Amino acid sequence: xxxxxxxxxxxxxxxxxxxxxxxxxxxxxxxxxxxxxxxxxxxxxxxxxxxxxxxxxxxxxxxxxxxxxxxxxxxxxxxxxxxxxxxxxxxxxxxxxxxxxxxxxxxxxxxxxxxxxxxxxxxxxxxxxxxxxxxxxxxxxxxxxxxxxxxxxxxxxxxxxxxxxxxxxxxxxxxxxxxxxxxxxxxxxxxxxxxxxxxxxxxxxxxxxxxxxxxxxxxxxxxxxxxxxxxxxxxxxxxxxxxxxxxxxxxxxxxxxxxxxxxxxxxxxxxxxxxxxxxxxxxxxxxxxxxxxxxxxxxxxxxxxxxxxxxxxxxxxxxxxxxxxxxxxxxxxxxxxxxxxxxxxxxxxxxxxxxxxxxxxxxxxxxxxxxxxxxxxxxxxxxxxxxxxxxxxxxxxxxxxxxxxxxxxxxxxxxxxxxxxxxxxxxxxxxxxxxxxxxxxxxxxxxxxxxxxxxxxxxxxxxxxxxxxxxxxxxxxxxxxxxxxxxxxxxxxxxxxxxxxxxxxxxxxxxxxxxxxxxxxxxxxxxxxxxxxxxxxxxxxxxxxxxxxxxxxxxxxxxxxxxxxxxxxxxxxx
RNA sequence: CGGGGCGUGGCGCAGUCCGGAUAGCGCGCGUGCUUUGGGAGCACGAGGUCCCGGGUUCAAAUCCCGGCGCCCCGACCA
Numbered sequence: 001x002x003x004x005x006x007x008x009x010x011x012x013x014x015x016x017x018x019x020x021x022x023x024x025x026x027x028x029x030x031x032x033x034x035x036x037x038x039x040x041x042x043x044x045x046x047x048x049x050x051x052x053x054x055x056x057x058x059x060x061x062x063x064x065x066x067x068x069x070x071x072x073x074x075x076x077x078x079x080x081x082x083x084x085x086x087x088x089x090x091x092x093x094x095x096x097x098x099x100x101x102x103x104x105x106x107x108x109x110x111x112x113x114x115x116x117x118x119x120x121x122x123x124x125x126x127x128x129x130x131x132x133x134x135x136x137x138x139x140x141x142x143x144x145x146x147x148x149x150x151x152x153x154x155x156x157x158x159x160x161x162x163x164x165x166x167x168x169x170x171x172x173x174x175x176x177x178x179x180x181x182x183x184x185x186x187x188x189x190x191x192x193x194x195x196x197x198x199x200x201x202x203x204x205x206x207x208x209x210x211x212x213x214x215x216x217x218x219x220x221x222x223x224x225x226x227x228x229x230x231x232x233x234x235x236x237x238x239x240x241x242x243x244x245x246x247x248x249x250x251x252x253x254x255x256x257x258x259x260x261x262x263x264x265x266x267x268x269x270x271x272x273x274x275x276x277x278x279x280x281x282x283x284x285x286x287x288x289x290x291x292x293x294x295x296x297x298x299x300x301x302x303x304x305x306x307x308x309x310x311x312x313x314x315x316x317x318x319x320x321x322x323x324x325x326x327x328x329x330x331x332x333x334x335x336x337x338x339x340x341x342x343x344x345x346x347x348x349x350x351x352x353x354x355x356x357x358x359x360x361x362x363x364x365x366x367x368x369x370x371x372x373x374x375x376x377x378x379x380x381x382x383x384x385x386x387x388x389x390x391x392x393x394x395x396x397x398x399x400x401x402x403x404x405x406x407x408x409x410x411x412x413x414x415x416x417x418x419x420x421x422x423x424x425x426x427x428x429x430x431x432x433x434x435x436x437x438x439x440x441x442x443x444x445x446x447x448x449x450x451x452x453x454x455x456x457x458x459x460x461x462x463x464x465x466x467x468x469x470x471x472x473x474x475x476x477x478x479x480x481x482x483x484x485x486x487x488x489x490x491x492x493x494x495x496x497x498x499x500x501x502x503x504x505x506x507x508x509x510x511x512x513x514x515x516x517x518x519x520x521x522x523x524x525x526x527x528x529x530x531x532x533x534x535x536x537x538x539x540x541x542x543x544x545x546x547x548x549x550x551x552x553x554x555x556x557x558x559x560x561x562x563x564x565x566x567x568x569x570x571x572x573x574x
Numbered sequence: 575c576g577g578g579g580c581g582u583g584g585c586g587c588a589g590u591c592c593g594g595a596u597a598g599c600g601c602g603c604g605u606g607c608u609u610u611g612g613g614a615g616c617a618c619g620a621g622g623u624c625c626c627g628g629g630u631u632c633a634a635a636u637c638c639c640g641g642c643g644c645c646c647c648g649a650c651c652a
Contacts, residue, residue: 003601003602004585007646009646026643026644080650134648141651190652291649429652467610498611499613501613502612517610520611
């Protein structure tokens with residue numbers, strides 16, 4: 001395909017369309033065409049091997065679930081409209097699986113009764129449907145997708161922690177075998193719940209997540225949850241609170257300017273609604289609110305900015321809001337505030353502010369938490385060096401779930417003391433199609449894909465030029481011999497010009513290309529060229545199979561996850 | 575969910591503002607001939623509910639109303 005829709009904006013999307021690897025059926029819904037299907041199958045095989053290496057057992061779970069199961073865990077209500085719901089013929093509530101914690105916990109509740117049954121890990125590679133508000137970027141973000149999801153079950157937190165480390169290693173190996181070096185970052189637990197979570201990111205500008213990385217100490221986090229060190233201002237004796245006129249000064253900069261203090265000595269008030277409740281967020285004036293962290297602090301799935309009308313009804317004066325004497329709202333205070341003395345805050349009276357406001361003496365928080373937004377350049381929370389901001393695609397995500405599901409769904413076992421305990425859980429996901437898109441995002445040039453050998457749809461692309469009988473015969477013999485040697489061959493015997501065939505070969509991006517033509521035969525055999533090199537070498541017909549088998553093995557060896565090439569860096573961006 | 579845009583042979587687009595003639599261009603497709611090492615040439619040809627429904631009008635791809643679909647930015651999210 002030469003013309004590609006202008007709407008395809010990311011490189012992987014464009015090339016997937018041009019090479020006819022995917023075909024869109026609807027928003028975020030794609031068919032996988034033969035080349036993509038073969039590549040996906042190789043990715044799945046790698047993933048499955050790595051899961052088996054960490055003692056996983058492959059299973060298959062349903063895509064359609066009864067709602068009752070999800071009512072037990074509470075997620076029938078807590079998950080929003082990204083979960084597709086419908087009724088079966090008898091009117092029962094049903095859903096399309098967005099993930100499988102409920103189903104797998106139900107299995108464990110049935111089969112696991114003793115500590116002797118633990119630990120255990122099961123996984124599947126299977127379709128999920130998440131009705132995203134917006135799909136984008138071809139296979140990078142879709143609504144229907146194939147995911148490898150794994151679930152582990154443990155008798156203790158120590159056991160969970162040890163296994164989780166093994167799984168993180170297995171994930172790193174998996175991505176390396178696909179040619180990609182993942183950056184492991186701290187992440188939001190999101191709708192899964194649980195205590196800890198890591199994302200495996202491909203660092204690329206095409207990514208839709210923002211990451212903050214410390215090059216000095218290796219701290220790395222999704223901006224959703226990233227922390228930053230907030231230096232407290234020098235201590236001062238608390239001064240008495242005083243009301244001052246500040247007409248027209250409704251912004252932090254305006255107030256700081258008016259009072260002649262830095263913005264670090266002001267209080268910023270921001271308002272949200274969580275559920276039905278008004279939330280009064282108090283943070284130092286120079287900092288921004290991370291809504292993700294705020295939602296986590298509030299343990300609320302849905303928060304939104306409050307409207308002026310809602311503020312008015314609560315007796316709050318926008319621009320001059322004060323945390324002092326607030327009664328109709330939950331007060332959330334960022335941890336930057338208690339350390340800062342004698343701040344300038346609103347007086348809750350239009351045109352007036354208060355000076356000498358001190359946390360603890362003048363007002364108190366209902367919740368105190370880290371809710372500050374970390375940005376590029378902010379100091380690293382562990383070592384203080386400036387954080388670097390970059391973008392990434394989330395290829396995988398792991399969660400320490402703890403007992404969030406086993407307790408709600410009654411998955412218990414008897415420990416060695418005969419005591420009944422909830423099973424301790426973790427879950428681990430890899431988006432198969434997204435991994436393919438990530439690989440293409442990383443391995444492409446202007447002409448097309450440069451597939452890593454491990455996930456290429458075929459090993460060798462045999463291009464025959466012209467209609468000559470000797471050419472056809474030589475290509476045919478080579479094809480048969482290669483397949484007999486275990487090499488997967490894509491053979492181009494179309495009646496197209498050489499230019500078309502070469503361009504298509506570059507587009508598809510199989511790592512090795514063999515040209516059979518009258519010219520090559522006259523020169524003694526066939527021509528071998530790597531997709532990523534500009535030179536070709538002549539091979540005699542007799543030696544071709546052996547050479548190709550060797551070369552392919554070397555390409556595969558380059559993708560060995562134990563190779564030292566990987567050790568030097570996290571996040572090799574383009 | 576807020577903002578913006580698009581919907582015309584298989585694909586990519588023009589035409590729409592300002593209603594009117596046979597709806598046009600490139601690619602692709604078919605046939606024939608010539609070509610054959612980096613997206614070939616000539617000739618002939620096939621292929622259209624102009625997204626759907628309603629309205630205005632002598633007349634609608636074009637104007638109006640409603641709907642559907644898709645894309646982009648943001649919000650959100652693995």
